[in-house]
Amino acid sequence: MTDTDLELVRLRKIYPGGTVAVEAFDLEVKRGEFISFVGPSGCGKTTTLRMIAGLESITSGDLIIRGKNFTHVPTERRPTATIFQNYAIFPHMTVRQNIEFGLHVRNLSASEIKKRTDAIIDKLQLGDVVDAREGALSGGQKQRLSLARGLVTEPDILLLDEPLGALDANLRKSIQEELKILQRELNITFVFVTHAQSEALSMGDRVVVMNAGRVEQVSSPFELYTRPQSGFVARFIGRNKIIPGELADIDGNRASVTTPLGRFSGVPSFKAGSGTVGQKAMVVAPSEYIDIVPAAEPAGDAALDRARGTVTSVEPVGQVVYIGVELPGLVPMRIEAYRERIEGRGIVPGSAVELRWKPERATIVLGEA
Numbered sequence: 001m002t003d004t005d006l007e008l009v010r011l012r013k014i015y016p017g018g019t020v021a022v023e024a025f026d027l028e029v030k031r032g033e034f035i036s037f038v039g040p041s042g043c044g045k046t047t048t049l050r051m052i053a054g055l056e057s058i059t060s061g062d063l064i065i066r067g068k069n070f071t072h073v074p075t076e077r078r079p080t081a082t083i084f085q086n087y088a089i090f091p092h093m094t095v096r097q098n099i100e101f102g103l104h105v106r107n108l109s110a111s112e113i114k115k116r117t118d119a120i121i122d123k124l125q126l127g128d129v130v131d132a133r134e135g136a137l138s139g140g141q142k143q144r145l146s147l148a149r150g151l152v153t154e155p156d157i158l159l160l161d162e163p164l165g166a167l168d169a170n171l172r173k174s175i176q177e178e179l180k181i182l183q184r185e186l187n188i189t190f191v192f193v194t195h196a197q198s199e200a201l202s203m204g205d206r207v208v209v210m211n212a213g214r215v216e217q218v219s220s221p222f223e224l225y226t227r228p229q230s231g232f233v234a235r236f237i238g239r240n241k242i243i244p245g246e247l248a249d250i251d252g253n254r255a256s257v258t259t260p261l262g263r264f265s266g267v268p269s270f271k272a273g274s275g276t277v278g279q280k281a282m283v284v285a286p287s288e289y290i291d292i293v294p295a296a297e298p299a300g301d302a303a304l305d306r307a308r309g310t311v312t313s314v315e316p317v318g319q320v321v322y323i324g325v326e327l328p329g330l331v332p333m334r335i336e337a338y339r340e341r342i343e344g345r346g347i348v349p350g351s352a353v354e355l356r357w358k359p360e361r362a363t364i365v366l367g368e369a
């Protein structure tokens, strides 16, 4: 038995009007993995999910689930269930009837339907509202009902399209946690679409970042946050500072870039051999790894990379202070620092500062910043 649940091979979607919504989408998802799709509006997340669900035809490429090709199999014969943002609950049916509905259309025996429905009602704590209709349910209960409807069909893969989008921030947070626990317990593969990067990173075992119909990067949340592989990911995920320049040197797992502020090095995000000296590249460092100190302060650690600038603004917000820094030849940067780290150190508008970071924390990314 293969432990790959889902394989997308060169998946492509062109809508009848000619819009190329998804292009060359390759992905392998392991059984029991929680995978999030994230990207800006219109990047093709929903289209990809709908192709997996069979709600949208596949223009070319292959959809493989547990080793079987489902590219042209109709939705009702796919081992998937889909949860939508608007819940898609039948308002005239009770909670129990809503859950049973998907089982009746599968021709299961009455006793099997009851057994499965009772189990899922119990699992999702809907026992108190089994006879209620949609109008009487809270946002959280509606969310759990829509999950119950999907899970009761015992899918191999659960597809979730912005399922928490309609919830307020607090409820969203607690349902995120519930969902993650539920997924671990059931060990079902979840494919979760969201446009919120924090949600994608906190929920996903791995995250697929999409941009304009294409996959930009597939990585664990930490890897994505600390080791972006493209300028798009560096800007879209996390709080990176980006210094543009030209690739100067590549040596194993170190590369360096000549920038208007000097030459800096970092870990290359590209494979050896794919970068050419002189081509456009950038130094990317997560904000959390950059220290801001008065320029006159001696550098204790000679191995740090350093860039000099002038403070233009200092804006405290709670425990964090946002410091605007003008750097020669670059667009101004905004650095976040803990208030206690900078208090009393003379970091005020007009003062000269140095940004310092460990080169091994920086990533060298090819392309135009």
Ligand SMILES: Nc1ncnc2c1ncn2[C@@H]1O[C@H](COP(=O)(O)OP(=O)(O)OP(=O)(O)O)[C@@H](O)[C@H]1O
Residues within 6 Å of the ligand: 015, 016, 017, 019, 020, 021, 039, 040, 041, 042, 043, 044, 045, 046, 047, 048, 195
């Ligand atoms: N039914 C359709 N007919 C034609 N074009 C469509 C259709 N549905 C989506 N598109 C286009 O395909 C592209 C991808 O859309 P899709 O909805 O998959 O993106 P998305 O990343 O899910 O965006 P959002 O976060 O806004 O839902 C967009 O350019 C969109 O306008």
